[in-house]
Amino acid sequence: MYRKTATTVPVTARQQQAESLSLSVVIDWIKKHLFNDILNSLITLSIIIILISFIPYALDWLIISAVFTGETRADCTPNKACWIPIIQYMEYYIYGPYPDDQKWRVDVGYILGGLAFPLLFTRRIPKKIVLTYVFLLPVALWMLLKGGGLLTEMPSSAFGGIMLTFFLGAIAMCLSMPVAILLALGRQSKLPIIRWICVGYIETIRAVPILTFLIMASLMLQIFLPDGMEIEKLLRVLFVLVSVSAAYKAEIIRGGIQAIPKGQAEAAYALGAGYWTTMVYVIMPQALRNSVPALITNFIGLFKETTLVAIVGILELVGVVRASFENAEWIGFHVEGLVLVSFFFFTVCYSIALYGGYLERGLKKNKQ
Amino acid sequence: MSDNTMISLMNVNKWYGDYHALRDINMEVKSGEKIVICGPSGSGKSTLIRCVNNLEQHNEGRIHVCGVELNEDLKGLEEIRQKAGMVFQSFNLFPHLSVLDNCTFGLRRALKVDETTANKIAMDLLARVKIADQAKKFPGQLSGGQQQRVAIARALSMSPQVMLFDEPTSALDPEMIAEVLDVMRELAKEGMTMICVTHEMGFAKEVADRIIFMEEGSIIEESNPDVFFNNPQTKRAENFLQQILSH
Numbered sequence: 120m121y122r123k124t125a126t127t128v129p130v131t132a133r134q135q136q137a138e139s140l141s142l143s144v145v146i147d148w149i150k151k152h153l154f155n156d157i158l159n160s161l162i163t164l165s166i167i168i169i170l171i172s173f174i175p176y177a178l179d180w181l182i183i184s185a186v187f188t189g190e191t192r193a194d195c196t197p198n199k200a201c202w203i204p205i206i207q208y209m210e211y212y213i214y215g216p217y218p219d220d221q222k223w224r225v226d227v228g229y230i231l232g233g234l235a236f237p238l239l240f241t242r243r244i245p246k247k248i249v250l251t252y253v254f255l256l257p258v259a260l261w262m263l264l265k266g267g268g269l270l271t272e273m274p275s276s277a278f279g280g281i282m283l284t285f286f287l288g289a290i291a292m293c294l295s296m297p298v299a300i301l302l303a304l305g306r307q308s309k310l311p312i313i314r315w316i317c318v319g320y321i322e323t324i325r326a327v328p329i330l331t332f333l334i335m336a337s338l339m340l341q342i343f344l345p346d347g348m349e350i351e352k353l354l355r356v357l358f359v360l361v362s363v364s365a366a367y368k369a370e371i372i373r374g375g376i377q378a379i380p381k382g383q384a385e386a387a388y389a390l391g392a393g394y395w396t397t398m399v400y401v402i403m404p405q406a407l408r409n410s411v412p413a414l415i416t417n418f419i420g421l422f423k424e425t426t427l428v429a430i431v432g433i434l435e436l437v438g439v440v441r442a443s444f445e446n447a448e449w450i451g452f453h454v455e456g457l458v459l460v461s462f463f464f465f466t467v468c469y470s471i472a473l474y475g476g477y478l479e480r481g482l483k484k485n486k487q
Numbered sequence: 488m489s490d491n492t493m494i495s496l497m498n499v500n501k502w503y504g505d506y507h508a509l510r511d512i513n514m515e516v517k518s519g520e521k522i523v524i525c526g527p528s529g530s531g532k533s534t535l536i537r538c539v540n541n542l543e544q545h546n547e548g549r550i551h552v553c554g555v556e557l558n559e560d561l562k563g564l565e566e567i568r569q570k571a572g573m574v575f576q577s578f579n580l581f582p583h584l585s586v587l588d589n590c591t592f593g594l595r596r597a598l599k600v601d602e603t604t605a606n607k608i609a610m611d612l613l614a615r616v617k618i619a620d621q622a623k624k625f626p627g628q629l630s631g632g633q634q635q636r637v638a639i640a641r642a643l644s645m646s647p648q649v650m651l652f653d654e655p656t657s658a659l660d661p662e663m664i665a666e667v668l669d670v671m672r673e674l675a676k677e678g679m680t681m682i683c684v685t686h687e688m689g690f691a692k693e694v695a696d697r698i699i700f701m702e703e704g705s706i707i708e709e710s711n712p713d714v715f716f717n718n719p720q721t722k723r724a725e726n727f728l729q730q731i732l733s734h
Contacts (some may be wrong), residue, residue: 382579385542386638390593390645391569400596404583 181458192448204449205459212439212459215279221271225282228263231256232289239474242481254297257290265353275353279434281463287425287435288467291360292418298361299368303406304398306373317369324366330427332359337431356428364421371413375406408482415475419468436460491518492551493649493680494539499548501534501704508534509545510704516649521681523691523712526701527727532684533576535701536651539682540571553648565597572642576654578634580626580641586613587622590641598645605644612640616670632663636670643674650674652683688731692716700724 153163185200195201205212214225235256238249264286266272278286305317324332336355344350379402387397407414429438440456443449494516501509509531516522524532537543538550541557541564550557553570580589590609594600600608613619616636618629626634635655642650652671656664668690675681675694685691691698691712698715700708700723708715708724719725 380577380579382575382577383581386573386575386579386581386641387592388542389540389568389571389573389575390641391565391597392593393565393597396596400592401581405581408583 195452200455200458201452202455204443204446204452205455208439208443211443212280212436213282215277215282215434215439217273217277217279217282221273224263224266224270228260228282229285231259231263232285235289236470236474240477253293257293260286260290265351275351275433278353280439281436283433284422284425284435287357287360287428288422290357291364291421291425294357294361295365295368295421298365299372300403302365302369303372303376306369307376321366321369324363325370329359329363329424330430332363333427333431352431352433356431356433360421360425360428364417364424367420368414368417371410371417372406374413375408375410376402378409379405411475411478411482415471415478419471422468422471423464436463492516493518493520493553494682495549495551496535496538497549499535499538499545499550501531501538501543501545501547508704509538512548512706514699514706514709516680516682518648518680519678520696521675521679521694522683522697522699523695524682524684524699524701525686525688525691525727525731526707529703530701531704532701533653534704536653536682536684539651540568540573542573569593569597569645570648572645572647572650574635574638574642574650574652574655576657578626578631578638578658580634580638582626584625585622586618586624586626586629586637589626589637590644593641593645609640609644612643613637615643615673616640617666630663631659632666635659635663635667639667639670639674649680649682652681652685654684654686656685656687686731688716688728700727702727 154160180198180200182200184196185202186195187202187206189195189203191203194203214222217225235253238244238252262268263270264273264278264282302317302321305313306321308314308317333356336359337352340350340355383401383405384397387401392401425435426437428435429441434442437460440460441453444451444453444456492515494514496512496514499509499512500507512535514535524535526532534543538545538557539552544559545557552567555563555567557564557567580586581592584592587606587609590612591600591602591605594605594608595602610619610622613622616639618633618636618640621629621633621637626637629637639650639655655671656667659667664687668687671681671683671690672694681694683690683695695712698708698710698712699706700715700719700721702723708719708721710720714720715724716728719728
């Protein structure tokens with residue numbers, strides 16, 4: 120709330136607000152918003168009671184009585200979290216079964232992917248450079264991690280853990296966007312064949328569960344291909360992730376396009392602009408702005424959907440965590456593993472959500 | 488067709504489904520002429536003007552613009568459209584671009600003029616419509632009258648040979664109509680060929696060489712302003728004038 124108003128009030132007013140944010144203001148706020156009448160006070164109190172009775176136990180289990188150091192199962196306290204296996208397996212979670220002498224490639228991959236974030240968050244760098252970076256990222260990641268050419272080629276089985284989740288997520292997010300834009304435009308095309316193909320594609324993909332496609336891609340595809348021809352398993356899974364999320368994104372973007380008045384395209388055409396010029400410079404910038412909230416939700420969904428590839432035997436983060444707790448020494452400690460997985464996904468997905476909020480605030484400034 | 492004919496329509500018909508929107512339209516506009524098209528709403532005025540730069544396609548008849556016939560297998564439609572500047576009732580400025588970028592859009596994206604040159608041309612035009620000081624603002628920050636003036640500057644940026652105005656003042660608050668009409672008067676004085684769909688009869692009287700009155704998709708009357716306002720040839724034009732001038 121405070122943040123929202125801050126962008127619209129002049130600097131001096133903002134300073135005053137900041138200065139007066141003292142204890143009395145906080146107390147006033149609490150009185151006004153949490154204890155303004157009997158019902159509200161009761162609700163506030165009961166929530167406080169619930170939190171008080173719950174949080175200390177959770178903190179105790181998670182941290183205070185939890186065990187962080189030790190070697191074996193015997194070092195753990197019963198009924199408290201035991202982080203020993205997590206710490207022992209951390210490197211396996213981060214790099215998967217990637218060979219030790221090649222781990223620098225994964226590190227470079229993380230850095231390349233991580234760089235995308237500050238790049239997306241600054242306005243100083245021209246948009247063209249940012250877009251080029253984002254579109255080249257999947258290619259770079261594939262060449263770096265998969266290898267071939269200069270680098271040793273890695274089999275799909277070398278991929279795993281956070282590194283694989285990140286690899287699948289980053290590539291699928293970057294590639295699904297352009298595909299979705301083309302699908303959305305195709306769906307509105309004046310040429311019937313293109314329109315039918317796009318509608319058919321989108322409706323089919325939307326109507327079938329993604330798990331089905333993943334299993335089909337890993338088991339059935341081989342049957343249809345000629346003998347001796349084999350497509351990398353990772354590539355097949357990526358293909359499914361990109362195709363499926365592109366269909367959903369296409370529908371989101373179509374909604375964004377339809378919200379734009381017809382006069383926008385007409386004005387561009389009247390200036391002598393062609394179809395593609397009009398789409399790229401007039402329609403898409405506006406359509407994508409309209410679609411930001413829904414697209415961000417889709418990106419978050421896509422990132423979490425990468426966990427589904429575990430079903431076809433590819434061990435992304437959830438997969439490696441489960442695998443590590445099949446070790447007889449640590450059976451029964453999988454709850455800690457799930458806490459770790461939740462923490463990882465929350466961090467990444469909440470970052471994406473923050474980026475969405477940032478985008479929306481930036482766009483609001485230009486709009487009335 | 489004489490040499491200085493810029494636009495000609497011959498027996499043009501258009502249907503929207505069963506609805507006959509334009510009926511046997513014949514019309515000719517010479518270079519430098521100012522035409523005002525008026526008539527009740529739904530009479531096909533906008534459809535007519537939109538057919539001239541192919542935002543709508545006619546079903547029958549022939550339309551020539553600057554010596555080129557508009558038809559389905561026309562190559563280089565973009566170039567025809569560059570010769571005819573269009574100003575819309577609802578301005579249709581690009582809300583995500585600044586005023587300056589709106590005016591350089593056609594130059595940079597359609598004509599591939601470099602940014603510096605395009606900016607210079609656009610700034611000159613913005614000065615001409617007296618709004619150069621707002622160049623960095625976004626359309627949403629301007630008043631309706633200012634937006635429409637920007638839209639005129641944007642259309643002029645392509646150095647069109649003819650300007651088409653589709654009810655340019657109908658979406659404006661009354662106090663903003665004058666500033667837009669002033670700009671249009673200036674343009675007329677400079678000798679621009681203009682076709683205006685408008686209800687501004689004062690403007691029509693003053694600027695138009697010819698007035699075209701339409702009803703139910705047909706041209707009912709075509710005469711010079713003197714005759715049209717003082718001695719309309721048809722009963723329907725007379726009724727229309729009475730209604731529009733009485734308030």
